[in-house]
Structure formats: structure tokens, C-alpha cells
Amino acid sequence: MGIIHEHGPPHSPQSNGKAERLNRTLNEHVRSMLFQANMPKSFWAEAMATAAYLINRLPSESINNAIPYELWYEKPFGLKHLKLLKPFGCKVNNFIPEERRPALSKYNTRSTFGSFVGYHSSTSYKIWDFERKCFVITHSLNFEETEFPKASDYGEPSADLTIILGKDGINRQPRSQIDKFTMKL
Numbered sequence: 384m385g386i387i388h389e390h391g392p393p394h395s396p397q398s399n400g401k402a403e404r405l406n407r408t409l410n411e412h413v414r415s416m417l418f419q420a421n422m423p424k425s426f427w428a429e430a431m432a433t434a435a436y437l438i439n440r441l442p443s444e445s446i447n448n449a450i451p452y453e454l455w456y457e458k459p460f461g462l463k464h465l466k467l468l469k470p471f472g473c474k475v476n477n478f479i480p481e482e483r484r485p486a487l488s489k490y491n492t493r494s495t496f497g498s499f500v501g502y503h504s505s506t507s508y509k510i511w512d513f514e515r516k517c518f519v520i521t522h523s524l525n526f527e528e529t530e531f532p533k534a535s536d537y538g539e540p541s542a543d544l545t546i547i548l549g550k551d552g553i554n555r556q557p558r559s560q561i562d563k564f565t566m567k568l
Contacts, residue, residue, distance in 0.1 A: 409434050409438070412430075412434035413430040413431050416430045416433065416434060416471045416472065417430050417472075419471075419472065419531070420470075420471055420472020420498070420532075421531055421536075421537075422472050423540055426511070429500040433471050433500070433501045436501070437468065439451045439455075440452045440460060440468065467502075467505070469499050469508070469526055469528060470528050471499065471500070471501075472531055473498070473529070473530060474499075474526075474531060474532055475496075475497045475499050475508075475510050475525065475526055475527065476494040476496065476524065477495045477496075477512060477519060477521055477524055478523035478524070479492070479493055494525070495512055495513070495514045496512075496513050497510040497511055497513055498532050498537075499526065500518070503520045507520055507522040508524060510524065513537075
């Protein structure tokens with residue numbers, strides 16, 4: 384049979400209620416994940432991918448508490464898979480491979496500080512490396528699942544930062560609360 388593409392009327396998202404509800408659910412997950420992890424809004428794409436990954440691996444009421452992953456791949460989602468799930472945004476220590484270590488690095492650090500931002504495969508993760516300021520795909524990690532980086536570690540305002548403006552349009556929020564970030568409105 385296959386998939387049949389059907390056009391709907393333009394500018395009428397209400398005609399596709401299930402998709403719109405899923406979009407709302409994903410956006411709510413993203414907002415709470417960014418807020419809880421002290422991450423800036425620029426990490427929304429990683430949060431969205433991780434939210435979708437998690438929704439597909441957790442029981443769903445709409446399919447009688449079955450796990451979408453199990454139904455799609457027709458294989459069980461076991462305890463070993465569950466142990467691979469980590470809190471979004473938690474601190475990680477990324478082991479530096481020997482190839483990237485400087486010569487005579489006997490006393491240098493052997494890991495870098497980062498933040499967990501998603502899943503790459505069943506054995507590797509995607510992290511934000513604070514030292515190199517880039518995303519890294521790796522499997523050599525030590526997770527600190529109950530600790531999260533500070534908003535200032537990212538070098539930009541966190542998702543929970545709100546600016547309080549006075550009637551004259553001037554920022555009335557104390558400087559200490561905006562983490563020394565300058566924002567253009």
C-alpha cells in the first residue's frame with residue numbers, strides 16, 4: 384500500500400491535530416530540558432532531538448503503555464538500554480585520546496569538561512566540549528548525572544534568563560542576575 388501524501392488547506396494547522404499536539408509536546412520538553420540544564424536557547428535543536436529520542440524509548444499511553452521503539456524495531460527495550468539513558472545537560476568528563484594529547488603530557492589533564500546534549504548511536508553520545516567550544520561525538524565519558532554546568536559556562540544567556548524592562552524601556556534587572564551578558568533587544 385504505502386504512504387499517500389494528502390494536501391490540506393493552507394494556513395490551517397488545526398486540520399492536523401495529532402502532529403500539532405506532538406509538536407507542542409516536544410516543544411514543552413525542549414523548554415523544560417533547557418531550563419533544567421541551564422543551557423542557552425541556541426541548544427534547542429539538540430534538546431529537540433534528545434526529546435524525540437526519549438519519547439520513542441518511554442512507554443506511551445496512546446499505544447497501551449507500549450514502547451514505540453519496541454513496536455518499530457520488533458525487539459525488546461531492555462534494562463541495558465535503559466541504563467544508557469542520561470539526564471540532558473548533565474556534566475561529563477570526556478577522555479582525551481592519546482592522538483590529541485600534547486607531547487610529554489604525563490602530568491596534563493586527560494579529560495575535558497563538557498555537557499551531555501544527545502545520543503549519537505547505541506554506544507556513543509554527543510556532548511558540548513567547553514574547552515574546544517564545539518560538539519564532540521564520543522563514547523569515553525564519565526557522567527556526573529546529578530550535576531549541571533552553570534549558565535555562565537556556555538558563554539551566552541541561559542534559556543531561563545528574562546529581562547525586566549521599566550516603563551522607559553531600560554533594563555531594571557540587577558547586573559548580577561544577567562551573568563554579565565549584554566543583550567540586544
